[in-house]
Amino acid sequence: MTIIGLVAVVLLINGVFMGQFLTTNFANSKDQERSLQKMAYKVSADLSLHREDIHYITAVAELLDAQDAAVLSLNSRFEDSLPPASGTQVPKLQAFDLFGKDKLEQVLQGGTFPSIYYDPQSGKRFLAVAVPQREKNTETINGVIILYQAQIALDYTQAYFQNLFVIAGVIGFLLTTLFAFFLSSRITQPLLQMKKAADFITLGEYKNRVPVTSSDEIGELAVAFNHMTGRLDETIHALNHQKEHLSSVLRSMTDAVITLDADGRLLLANPQGEKLVAEWSEIGWDQAGGDEGATVPQPLQPLFEEVVKGNKDMISNIHVRNNVYSVVMAPLYSPEGLRGTVAVLRNVTEEHRLDKLRKDFVANVSHELRTPLSMLQGYSEALLDDIAATPEERRELAQVIHDESLRMGRLVKDLLDLARMEAGHIELSFREFELEPLIQRVHRKFSALCKDRGLALKLEMPAEPITLYLADEDRLEQVLTNLLDNAVRHTPSGSWIGIGVSQAGGRKNEIVQIEIQDGGQGIPREDLPYIFERFYKADKARTRGPSGGTGLGLAIVKNIVDAHQGTISAESELGEGTTFTIKLPNKHV
Structure with a gap:
């Protein structure tokens, strides 16, 4: 509204000056034209009566010259019939400079025409009027009287208007300049400060604030911007805290964590996961083409396809060379659908080996004990059933029972020693x-x-x-x-x-x-x-x-x-x- 008001005031001032100029210029021109026309008729009538009186003609010329005017008397052939006047200040103009031949012919028919002519030699503008000249005491037109006068009043008015217009332009320029500085301090400068603060925010400087210098809309915008920046700073700080907390948890995990997108490309992995992927990438898998760094690691490929296809969690064990990994893979969702999968891998090679050793240990101990126990049972039953008839046979059976019992004793002793050693309790x-x-x-x-x-x-x-x-x-x-x-x-x-x-x-x-x-x-x-x-x-x-x-x-x-x-x-x-x-x-x- 301020800009519109300023422009309206400037236009109003220019309009007032222009109106005054046009009004004055139009009135002066019309008055001079009517006055000159009356004077032309008067001169035409007098010349028709005193054409032969040289003194009268000279007096008229001097009178007109005193008013910066001059007269031309043309016959029907448009030839000047007056003798030249001497000592006049008004330049002698030619009839055809002021009017065209067609206009002069119309004047011979009884018409009247005004005209404005600029003389390049004197640098003046002349207002001319052409009226018919009649014969003495008759209505017969036998020539044309042209009366022309310098437009001194019009030139003055034009110069005055130019001066006023320059003054109005200077005033308008000064007002515009002052208002520009006002805009810079009241509107543009706060906006530039907000832009600078926004640039700092894009660089991560969320603590930057905009100074509030007014209570208008710009000030309210600055307050809202500062409030937004504060909330953004708090949100970013909370997100960074959560991110650091999550990163610390992932880094501290002994398990490998690998995140894949829906196409199988690696998105995120903790240090253990990166190490595991790097180790697997060095293995020459038997697969056709593909960028190892941009596809699912080969051992996880079947499980990844099952999770993506079934949209459910999967648990499995995978064998890579001499290592065994327990894998838990789950899908990741977003509002658009399946975004990818996350896999947690734990190296259970030692647990797998210990479990195998446990099973083998149970099987072996069972086998080792079964044989002597069977022999002890069999030979003891033989003694109880009196199968051995002679003392020598009974002694032989007892010796076998004794040897097998010693064998069982050695086995138990070795098992106890080995158990203590593997438990770290060896003395x-x-x-x-x-x-x-x-x-x-x-x-x-x-x-x-x-x-x-x-x-x-x-x-x-x-x-x-x-x-x-x-x-x-x-x-x-x-x-x-x-x-x-x-x-x-x-x-x-x-x-x-x-x-x-x-x-x-x-x-x-x-x-x-x-x-x-x-x-x-x-x-x-x-x-x-x-x-x-x-x-x-x-x-x-x-x-x-x-x-x-x-x-x-x-x-x-x-x-x-x-x-x-x-x-x-x-x-x-x-x-x-x-x-x-x-x-x-x-x-x-």
């Missing part, structure tokens, strides 16, 4: 001792047994004595006993068994190496990774030799060696024998 007594007496003691223990079996027992010791600074002598003796017992049971008569001791680890000899070799039947290469598992022998054949091995010896050996921070490995070829190598760290404390 070790670390101390410093010489290794050679231990080796010699074990060698003597098996020398008689090997001689009875027809085996040669070899021993190789270094020239310098070896001292173990931190080891359990009794447990190491148990390790060597179990290994030599296995070697004796699996080596045929006429072959050999060897014990070798050496040091390695550079100049400081920080590793003690013990090797148990035999020339027995050997172990298949594909079975070597599993020989240290419980009841390994039971997995391959449900029979035991005459010595009644429990199948737990190598598992106990590995647990004892691991408790010493050492390693044990086996090398074997079928028909060529087996070598067990024990490496124990031996740093001086």
Whole structure:
């Protein structure tokens, strides 16, 4: 409304000035035209009476010159019939400069015409009137009288109007400039400040506020903008807090979380999920084309298709190489429909392995106990039924019952030892001792047994004595006993068994190496990774030799060696024998 009012005032002022000018100019022009026309008729009548009087004509010319006017007298052929006047200030104009021939001919017919002419030489504008000239005392027209006068009043009015218009323009410009500054301070500047604040908001500066400088609509807009910014700041802060909380939860989760869109592209994953996807992407899956980074990971493909197709949660176990993962996958929805899926993966390889070990353990223990129990039951029933007729037969049955009971006792003892070791409750007594007496003691223990079996027992010791600074002598003796017992049971008569001791680890000899070799039947290469598992022998054949091995010896050996921070490995070829190598760290404390 202010802008409209200002424009209206400016137009009103210009209209007033223009109206005054037109009114004044039109009135002056009409008055001068009527006055000049009357004067032309008067001059025409007088000239018709005094055409021959030179003094009269001169007097008329001087009188007209005093009023910036002049007269032309034309005959019927449009020739000037008056003698030229001398000493006049009004320039001598030609009749055809003022009027055209057609107009002059109409004047000869009795018409009257006005005309305005601008003289370029004098720079003046002249108002001219052409009237007919009649003969003396008759109505006969014999010529044309042209009277012209300078328009001095009109020029003055025009100059006055120009001055007024310039003044009005300057006033209008000043008012417009002042109003522009007013708009800049009252309207434009607050809007620019709001735009600047909006730019800061797009950059994440939600605490920026707009100063409120007025109580009008612009001020109310600034208040509403500040309120909106405050609420936006609170909302963004709450969202960031929730996002950080969710990110912290996802980062702290040991399970892998993977989010996929409806097309199977990876949207989001926690660090464990990213690591798992990266590991799977390095596997050369047997699939046709496709960008590994933009499609569903191959192990999740079947489960993903079932979840997308059925729109329901799915739980499954997947096997990737030697690992087992428990997967819970659920669909994600949006107002438009299915947006994708989220999968939570947990590595249950150890749980799967333990469950398998539990099942195998139950099966193996059941098998190991079934045989001696069956024999105990059978032979005891034979004794009760007096099947053995002689004392020798009864003694033989009792001996079998006694041997099987000893076998069951060894099995239970080994199971208890292994259970304590795997639970971390193994009791070790670390101390410093010489290794050679231990080796010699074990060698003597098996020398008689090997001689009875027809085996040669070899021993190789270094020239310098070896001292173990931190080891359990009794447990190491148990390790060597179990290994030599296995070697004796699996080596045929006429072959050999060897014990070798050496040091390695550079100049400081920080590793003690013990090797148990035999020339027995050997172990298949594909079975070597599993020989240290419980009841390994039971997995391959449900029979035991005459010595009644429990199948737990190598598992106990590995647990004892691991408790010493050492390693044990086996090398074997079928028909060529087996070598067990024990490496124990031996740093001086």
